[in-house]
Amino acid sequence: EIVLTQSPGTLSLSPGERATLSCRASQSVSSSYLAWYQQKPGQAPRLLIYGASSRATGIPDRFSGSGSGTDFTLTISRLEPEDFAVYYCQQYGSSPVLTFGGGTKVEIK
Amino acid sequence: QLQLQESGPGLVKPSETLSLTCTVSGGSISSSSYYWGWIRQPPGKGLEWIGSIYYSGSTYYNPSLKSRVTISVDTSKNQFSLKLSSVTAADTAVYYCARLLRVRFYMDVWGKGTTVTVSS
Numbered sequence: 001e002i003v004l005t006q007s008p009g010t011l012s013l014s015p016g017e018r019a020t021l022s023c024r025a026s027q028s029v030s031s032s033y034l035a036w037y038q039q040k041p042g043q044a045p046r047l048l049i050y051g052a053s054s055r056a057t058g059i060p061d062r063f064s065g066s067g068s069g070t071d072f073t074l075t076i077s078r079l080e081p082e083d084f085a086v087y088y089c090q091q092y093g094s095s096p097v098l099t100f101g102g103g104t105k106v107e108i109k
Numbered sequence: 110q111l112q113l114q115e116s117g118p119g120l121v122k123p124s125e126t127l128s129l130t131c132t133v134s135g136g137s138i139s140s141s142s143y144y145w146g147w148i149r150q151p152p153g154k155g156l157e158w159i160g161s162i163y164y165s166g167s168t169y170y171n172p173s174l175k176s177r178v179t180i181s182v183d184t185s186k187n188q189f190s191l192k193l194s195s196v197t198a199a200d201t202a203v204y205y206c207a208r209l210l211r212v213r214f215y216m217d218v219w220g221k222g223t224t225v226t227v228s229s
Contacts, residue, residue: 001172035215037156044205044219045156051213088156092214096169098146098158 002027002093004101012109019076021104023089028069033092036065036074039103040085048087049074076106084108111136113206113220121200121227127193131206131220138187139164144209146216147180147191149202157202161209162189196227 003026013019023034031052037045047056049065052072062077076083089101117129131145138145146161160170162180170178174193182189193200203224207216 032213033215035213037216039156044222045216046219047215047217050210050215050217056217090156090158090215096214097172098161098214100156100158103155 001097002029002091002099004089004091004099006087006089006101006104008104009102010105010107012107013079014109015079015081017079019074019079019083019106021074021076021087021106023067023072023074023101025070025072025091027093029072029091029093031068034065034067034072035090037088037090038083038085039088045088079106081108111208111218113208113218115204115206115220115223117223117225119224119226121196121225122229123197123227124195127191127196127200127225127227129191129204129206129223129225131189131191133187133189133208138182138189139184142211144169144211144214145182145189146207146209148205148207148216149200150205150222151199151202159191159193159204161214163211198227201225201227 005024007022034052036049039045053065086103086105112134114132121127144161147159160180162168177194179192203222205222206220208218
């Protein structure tokens with residue numbers, strides 16, 4: 001089973017700053033099968049990025065995804081107040097099994 | 110607009126079976142493009158995939174839960190269901206149902222979630 005490790009656990013930033021979130025896989029993951037989600041308190045997760053770098057419908061272009069193999073990154077170019085939330089990466093692998101990373105909380109500094 | 114709604118008991122006793130249903134509206138569960146899945150989130154913790162089902166009945170389960178999980182589909186009612194047996198307090202969580210794109214297996218539509226507490 002592929003394990004996804006997200007870092008940092010918490011990111012303290014101010015509105016307008018750039019956020020860089022990391023997702024590292026224990027084995028190589030096909031870029032096609034790497035997604036990112038945003039979750040706000042009391043809400044269901046929302047799909048942000050699929051296929052490692054494609055934005056989901058309605059997602060602002062300040063969100064971008066990149067990476068390949070075992071290292072993937074979610075970047076928020078300029079944090080808006082509504083972007084403070086928890087972010088999860090997710091992969092689909094053989095077996096087939098889906099796994100999530102442990103999450104990165106982006107909090108207001 | 111596709112919507113998913115979870116339903117079922119909010120309280121289950123230890124050792125009993127947790128049963129939830131997800132009703133799909135605004136679209137057909139029989140679409141060949143999608144799987145349908147269950148994901149849970151214990152209080153204050155991260156997300157855990159439980160399993161997924163295709164409209165034909167083909168299923169995939171998380172190996173860590175496989176011995177206790179059954180997911181089924183009722184295309185006539187546009188619903189799919191989760192049964193988790195022999196529950197303990199560790200199964201207390203918010204349970205979400207979601208639609209998964211069949212080719213890429215990411216979840217693009219989620220239900221709002223339902224809280225299930227395991228307690229006597």
